[in-house]
Every structure is written in C-alpha cells, then in structure tokens.
Amino acid sequence: MYTFRKDERLCNKKIIGDLYASDNRLLVYPLSVHWLITEQKHPCRLQVLIVAPKKKLHHAVDRNRTKRLMRECYRHRKHLMLETLEQKNLSMALSINYIHNALPDYHQLEHTFDKLLEKIIEELQR
C-alpha cells in the first residue's frame, strides 16, 4: 500500500513535455504541481515526477534530502488519490516541484501535502 516502485515514476519524455505544456497548475507554497489526465496505457494509474531545482538548492546533499522527504510524504498519501482515480476510471501524471530555497521540515511538508491532495481531488471530482 505504501510502496513506491519504478512503475510509479514518470520517465516518458513525451508525457513530461505535455505535462509542462498544459495549464493544469496548482500552488501550495512551497510546492508547485502540474497535473495531466493521460490515456490508460500504463499498468499504473498514477505516475509522478519529483523535482528539487538546482537554482533553488545549490548543494546536491540538500536536493537529495528534499526529494527523499517529498517522496516519503507522497508514499504515505497517494492512496487517497488512487481511490478517486479508480472511481472515475482515469489515469494521471503529476509533477511536484519544490520552489523554496531552504531545506523543508518533514511535519510542515506533511501538512502541505494534505492540503495539496485535497485540492487535486477537488479538481478530479469536476
């Protein structure tokens, strides 16, 4: 239930390009999310791209830790989105960008993720 495997990561360059070309953007500081409804080719309904930009976090250590924390939060909460997707029979691609220039705190990040998922599920219901 709380797994996070290779299948769930977004690797297709074409989909990534479409994702950033679309206008579906949500902002819950310090996170920025692009999302896109995709065709159901892939066995996994929900694919995600986790980004920590070099412009904001200059050291590789900081980028690694930020990505790990974000991944951990996502791993614990993605089932909420999956339920909605299965109800609607949809498939989705996500990119979660970190846009602050300091290291995050885990508990604050959890709180941010809760709010973020609420918003995404609202969008999906429409």
Added chain:
RNA sequence: AACGGCAACCGCUCUAUCGCUGGCAGAGCAAUCUGCGAGAGGAAAGUCCGGGCAGCAAAGAGUCGCCAUACUUCCUAACGGGAAGGGACACGUUCCUGCAAAGGGCGUGUUACAGACAGUGCCGCAGAAAAUAUACCGCUAUAUUCGAGGCCAAAAGCCUCUUGUGUAGUAAGGGUGAAAACGCGAGGCAAGAGCUCACGACGGGUGCAGCGAUGCACUUGGUGGUAAACCUUAUGGGCUGAAAGACCAAAUAUACCGACAGUUAAGGGUUGACUCGUCCGUUGUCGGGGGGUAGGUUGAUAAAGGCAGCCGGUGACGGUUGUCUUAGAUUAAUGAUAGAGAACCGUCUUGGCGGUUACAGAACCCGGCUUAUAGGUUGCCGUUUCUU
C-alpha cells in the same frame, strides 16, 4: 596540566515501524511473493594535472606554429605530484673570529629557482643623463678677447689673476629617482676615467672534490633592471571523450558504407598551417544501412586493491610472506518517523534542563594537487605553571 605548532587517524551509536536498489536461495507459467545478506566519502567537491580504457579512411614522416614544464639526483605506470640534496632569502643563536661594525658555523622557516655579452622592446614623474651616454652645470687644456696687477724709466714683450667666446678633453661631483653606468681605497693624469693595482660582487675558462646541482683554487672578461615583456635553450604533447565505443530488438526509405566490374582527371580528406606520402573519387549491379522515435544488454566495478609482519633504503618507495573482498544507480537507490544512548557546550546546581553533533552525496576507473570540515584520539616539538 594548560596553550600553540606539525604529522597520522576517526569523524556519532542502538532499537522499533514503514520504504528504495542490486546479489544469493526458495515458491510461482508469469506478474510477483518469502527468507538471508549488502548498499556514499576523506574529501565522493573543484575539474587543476597525470594515466588506464575507447574511437578516428594514415591514427604516417618532416618543417613551422601553438601549448605546457624549467636548480640537481632519485621515486613512480605516469605527472606540473612526492623524497633527499644544492643555491638564494628571512629569523634565531649559552658557538667561533673581532674593540666594534660585521663575517663564519649551527638550527628553523620560505622559495614558479634555466638564460639579460644571442637579439628586440620597455624603464611614467623627477633628473644633466634611464642605456650607442650626440655633455646642461662643473673641471682641464688651448686659441682669442675685456680689464687689473707685476717685471721695466717707457714702449714692445713676458708672467699672474680675471670677463666673455670658440675648439678639444673629461662620466670624479651635481638637491632627482625603485634603479645612475660593478663597489670601495690607492696610484696615475692637464683634469679625469678599470686607465693601472689590491680587496670584494658577478659572468666565462681550466684544475680538484661530488652521480649531479654546486663548492674550493687559479686565471680571464669588464657587467643597470625587466623573460608571471617578446624571446633563446632543453624536454614533452596527434585529436576527441563513457553523451567514447560494442551488441540485440523494434522501426523506416535513399544521406551513407562495403564488395565486384568499367572510368583515371578536376577535386576532396589526412583534426593549427605547409610539403612528401597515403586514402577517397564517377557510373552500374549486389549486399548492408542513415536521420527521427522509444528500449534493453555490455562498457561497469578484483584493482598500478586494502590490512598486518619481515627485509632493503637517509627518505619518497621497493621486495617478500600471510590475510581480506569492499556500492553499482541510470528521471538516477543508499531513506523517513519515533524512542533511547554517547560526546561536547551553556545554565542553575551537583543531575537535571536547554542546545549542538561538522564539511558534504558515487555516476567508467585509478594516482596526485587544491579547497571545505563541529568534535575527538595518538605521536613528536616548543612555551608557561605546579609537584617530586
């Protein structure tokens, strides 16, 4: 014991829960599941050097250019790295010489440390002059000239001093400057000058010592600085870089490649330029296949490996014996949360409370260099204090 310096080493630990990437074993047609075990560094960083490895129609040769290095010997696979030694400079000195100034010896530290008679350039301002001394002042000789004095009774003439001018000699002196024509003393001279001589600095030659840098002695030359200015000398360098390259599967229609046959001259490539050499060329047939799209396997992890002992060496390091196996991702793993402990700091107070636990994250692999780094351990050296 405290503080400081240098060198070497370590650089948080444990438990629970939930996860990630490989390996081995088992189950399953398969997806996958279960179990066991592994999973960032001393700098993984900067990309400043050197190599391995790989490719390039020749990746050949020569000349020129370009780049790098620059005391000597050694170590090393190699290096622009390291070790030992030499020179220079700085500091210290319970040592030696000396009245002193100073010199020598010893110790510590620093050092991008080849060549400035192979040539060219540059040296602002100031200063006479900044490098072929085209001589401004001064000094000297000589010619001439204004004037004064002396010799003489007077004239002529001669001598001394003096004013101006011309010619010649002269770098000893001239407030400058970072630097002034090797320094300094004596001789010499009309005045002067390495013109000559002694001593000293520097360059060349010869002899001796040393593998050599170099040192010492003798002799000779006659010298501004600057080569992180051009340059000269010596040595080295083909270019590119894992996004290299090899293989497999999918996919498609005319860039290209290979073989064979015919054609033989314009031209093109050869990795900065030229020359020689060499390769290619245009048509037809056959075979393979570009670009674009999206994958997998390999390259790619046992090595110039680590640790310990012994031997050789002043040392870097080498030899030998034993032992160990130690990451391999690829939109990119090595983690998160909670609790406990350890170390250090602060505070009140004698065990609580609060805080801190650095720098930093592999991407083909090695050897160095440089830079960042809380705290701790060990060794050596120096200073101060206390005790015996």
Added chain:
RNA sequence: GGCCCCGUAGUUCAGCUGAAUAGAACGUCGGAUUCCGGUUCCGAAAGUCGUGGGUUUGAAUCCCGCCGGGGUCA
C-alpha cells in the same frame, strides 16, 4: 559528465598591449532660473576595481588559488 565566458560608483558600461588623478551616461544631493513643479544651466558626493597571494620600483591591467554569476554540448 565535459567545455567556455564574465565580475569596475546606486544602475549600465569604458579603461585591461602595466605608470601613480580609475572615466562617461543615467540616477542621487546642493545651488540658480520659476508664484510652485518640470525642463534647462552650474557644482558636488559616491569605488577594499569579487576575494587571497605572487611577479614588478609600481597591478583594475600580468601569473596562481578560491568565491559568485552566466552560457554551451544529447
């Protein structure tokens, strides 16, 4: 994983083949003109030349090491 370039007043740039006062425009400040403001004119201030060393008599300039910023290669 490689390679290249740039850091100079508050801002945008010169100066970079060494020479002592580091210059220009805009902006800022003060004064004049105006009833007031703008325009215009006059004047002034403002610089560790990114940083630490070295070469040189002398460094923004030459050499080396760091720091920061930007670009480029599938």
